[in-house]
Amino acid sequence: MRIYLLRQLALLIITLFLLTIFAFCLSYWFPGNPITNSSGIFSDDTVRFAEAAAARGYDANIFVQYWHYLGHLFRGDWGISLLDADPVFEQLQLRFGATLEIAVLAMLIALVPGIALGVLAALNFRKPIDHTILSMSLSGYSIPVFWFAQIAILLVAVRWEMLPIAGQINPLFNIEPITGSILLDIFISQPDNMSLALRSAVRHITLPVLVLSVMPMMLLIRLTRSSMLDVLDKNYITSAYAKGLSTRSVIWSHAIPNAMQNVIRELGSLLSLLITNTMIIEVIFSWPGIGSWLIRSIYERDYPVIQGGLLLIAALILCVHVALNLFHAWRYPQVRKDLNASS
Amino acid sequence: MPRPNLYYEERTPSPLERVWHEFNRNPLARSALYIIILIMFLCVFGPLLTPYGPNEQILDAISLPPAWSEAGDIRFLLGTDELGRDMVTRIIYGARYTFGYPFLVVIASAAIGISLGAIAAMTVGVKSSTLKHLLDVLMSIPSLLLALIIIAITGPGLSNALLAIGLVLIPQFLHVTRNAIHDERQKPYVTASRLNGVSDLYLLAMVFFPNIVKVLVIQLTIGLSIAILDIAALGFLRLGAQSPTPEWGSMLAQSLEVAYISPWVMALPGIALFLTLVSVNLVGETLRIAIQKQLER
Numbered sequence: 023m024r025i026y027l028l029r030q031l032a033l034l035i036i037t038l039f040l041l042t043i044f045a046f047c048l049s050y051w052f053p054g055n056p057i058t059n060s061s062g063i064f065s066d067d068t069v070r071f072a073e074a075a076a077a078r079g080y081d082a083n084i085f086v087q088y089w090h091y092l093g094h095l096f097r098g099d100w101g102i103s104l105l106d107a108d109p110v111f112e113q114l115q116l117r118f119g120a121t122l123e124i125a126v127l128a129m130l131i132a133l134v135p136g137i138a139l140g141v142l143a144a145l146n147f148r149k150p151i152d153h154t155i156l157s158m159s160l161s162g163y164s165i166p167v168f169w170f171a172q173i174a175i176l177l178v179a180v181r182w183e184m185l186p187i188a189g190q191i192n193p194l195f196n197i198e199p200i201t202g203s204i205l206l207d208i209f210i211s212q213p214d215n216m217s218l219a220l221r222s223a224v225r226h227i228t229l230p231v232l233v234l235s236v237m238p239m240m241l242l243i244r245l246t247r248s249s250m251l252d253v254l255d256k257n258y259i260t261s262a263y264a265k266g267l268s269t270r271s272v273i274w275s276h277a278i279p280n281a282m283q284n285v286i287r288e289l290g291s292l293l294s295l296l297i298t299n300t301m302i303i304e305v306i307f308s309w310p311g312i313g314s315w316l317i318r319s320i321y322e323r324d325y326p327v328i329q330g331g332l333l334l335i336a337a338l339i340l341c342v343h344v345a346l347n348l349f350h351a352w353r354y355p356q357v358r359k360d361l362n363a364s365s
Numbered sequence: 366m367p368r369p370n371l372y373y374e375e376r377t378p379s380p381l382e383r384v385w386h387e388f389n390r391n392p393l394a395r396s397a398l399y400i401i402i403l404i405m406f407l408c409v410f411g412p413l414l415t416p417y418g419p420n421e422q423i424l425d426a427i428s429l430p431p432a433w434s435e436a437g438d439i440r441f442l443l444g445t446d447e448l449g450r451d452m453v454t455r456i457i458y459g460a461r462y463t464f465g466y467p468f469l470v471v472i473a474s475a476a477i478g479i480s481l482g483a484i485a486a487m488t489v490g491v492k493s494s495t496l497k498h499l500l501d502v503l504m505s506i507p508s509l510l511l512a513l514i515i516i517a518i519t520g521p522g523l524s525n526a527l528l529a530i531g532l533v534l535i536p537q538f539l540h541v542t543r544n545a546i547h548d549e550r551q552k553p554y555v556t557a558s559r560l561n562g563v564s565d566l567y568l569l570a571m572v573f574f575p576n577i578v579k580v581l582v583i584q585l586t587i588g589l590s591i592a593i594l595d596i597a598a599l600g601f602l603r604l605g606a607q608s609p610t611p612e613w614g615s616m617l618a619q620s621l622e623v624a625y626i627s628p629w630v631m632a633l634p635g636i637a638l639f640l641t642l643v644s645v646n647l648v649g650e651t652l653r654i655a656i657q658k659q660l661e662r
Contacts, residue, residue: 033498040502048517053520157393164643164646166601168597168598168617169617169634169639173632176631294507294510301510317513321521321603321604323520332517340502340506343505
């Protein structure tokens with residue numbers, strides 16, 4: 023395990039290092055001046071532009087520049103937005119919380135029904151229940167998320183007027199953003215009318231989270247079903263039945279824990295899909311997260327924001343992947359053995 | 366008079382026949398196949414069938430509902446949008462942008478990815494293992510995010526979006542090809558051909574390729590589904606096809622403003638996109654099941 027841990031961490035560090043090199047190169051690949059692209063200061067602001075150029079070492083060679091870039095990166099000085107001169111790092115911190123909030127909630131909501139329906143389908147293999155669940159999940163993950171969100175808005179919010187459709191909370195509540203995640207912020211700042219504020223926040227968050235959770239749920243159903251089917255064919259299930267265990271205890275304590283192994287392995291790719299969908303959902307529901315900011319900055323050509331946002335999202339995905347790999351190897355020793363044997 | 370067959374003969378149907386059987390067994394899968402064929406037909410011959418141009422405005426018919434409703438007009442079977450453009454025409458033209466172009470892009474990147482993957486699989490050593498780790502990392506980043514990075518550099522536009530999707534799909538094909546060849550290379554039939562002293566090129570084209578083509582076909586359908594969804598998503602985010610283009614994703618984006626008064630403008634491109642994606646996924650799924658059954662025999 024220790025060797026595996028070290029290998030994974032070394033790999034993560036190397037990858038993150040390559041990622042910073044890539045992000046650094048982006049300021050050269052974007053059209054325009056690399057100093058403006060990475061610091062967000064226009065060249066007609068002569069004094070500050072010269073300062074930025076000196077601070078980032080743009081008079082020296084490219085390795086020195088990269089070194090200065092790393093220094094700025096770790097100090098949290100990611101430049102300022104070209105549009106509204108907001109410091110990129112502080113903004114990203116706030117928006118990161120907002121993005122994580124809906125992504126994590128959607129994942130949690132997807133987990134239970136996804137796994138339960140998957141198990142149910144596997145237990146009723148090739149029966150009507152199985153076919154129903156399968157076709158539901160196939161059509162569920164083929165629905166383009168942006169269309170589904172619009173339909174949901176049209177029905178739930180406009181036709182039935184049940185839920186609000188934009189933003190995190192009713193703007194009348196003055197909640198100081200600290201973590202970016204609205205529910206946490208309410209608990210931290212403790213406003214006078216806390217229950218009302220919470221109610222408003224929950225009403226705002228419901229629709230995006232529900233729409234977002236559909237896709238991972240459908241994929242989880244398929245993953246769980248196929249891995250359950252594999253496990254149910256195994257000899258140890260037959261032997262558990264032969265021992266005289268009840269169906270319930272065979273399923274709960276022998277089949278499901280083993281079926282989860284494959285599911286956890288595939289969870290990484292599911293999470294990357296979730297992140298892309300989160301970005302689209304944020305745009306539709308005007309959720310103040312990284313995704314909507316990043317996409318806006320791409321068509322406004324706000325290069326410091328693109329650079330920082332891409333770096334953060336890619337780093338998040340890589341870290342989550344490594345964490346999942348480690349968890350997988352820690353929880354299932356047989357995987358670890360395979361990995362070590364092959365290397 | 367046909368001669369009766371006296372001998373019991375076990376005839377194994379050819380792989381293609383078995384795939385066809387699998388499609389025949391499942392009516393849903395067969396209809397999905399027909400839908401894809403129909404969409405392909407529309408991609409090629411669509412412009413010959415439509416009565417109007419995709420951006421032609423008919424000024425006396427603005428925001429007409431579909432023909433079967435009270436206020437509808439039979440000239441416009443599925444109604445018109447807020448600028449008086451015929452929806453049927455726009456959706457048929459959209460098939461080209463949302464299905465046709467991604468299809469071509471997937472074919473192109475498959476060609477590049479598969480040949481690179483074959484080269485990568487034939488070399489071993491440090492180069493190969495570095496490549497594997499790099500690919501693993503690239504594969505873990507979602508395709509839409511990678512496409513966004515490329516569009517951030519090149520700027521928005523349909524051709525840039527297509528280029529981005531193509532570049533993003535190459536590593537996936539590379540990865541799959543490389544892994545498939547790696548799995549096959551220890552098998553006895555490969556060793557036998559090696560002992561026969563065949564050249565690497567022959568080994569690749571005549572020994573490996575027929576055995577990995579199934580995996581590649583499945584990856585092709587997965588890639589197609591990803592490409593269609595991503596092109597539409599980029600169009601929806603206004604980073605792909607730009608406004609008057611009848612691409613389904615960008616049509617959805619335009620319909621946002623009028624979705625509340627003329628919901629069909631929003632519903633129709635979505636339904637078209639949904640049907641296409643379901644069909645592609647279902648065909649891919651059926652192919653996968655058929656191939657799995659062949660492996661189990």
